[in-house]
Amino acid sequence: MGPALVYTLCLLASVLCAALLLRSWRQSRSRLLLWTATAFVFLAINNLFLVADMVVFPNVFLWPWRQAASLVAVGVLVYGFIWEAEQ
16 A cells, blocks of 8 residues: 555656646746656656556556656656757
């Protein structure tokens, strides 16, 4: 029960962060906010896979999908930081 609650709270936190960042980007149109919001969307997807892997479908091996979502999130964030530093 404890780990499932923590995984779900992490999912909700990352979805909330992504939503707030997207709302802020819509108001300011800052590209750095867009890159960060996109990274948090992929982190939310990662947490969704984590909840599915550990709580909903414990017999299904979703580890590669979780790692791919994390890699894309970090890649988007690093690319966005480099892109903005060059501008």
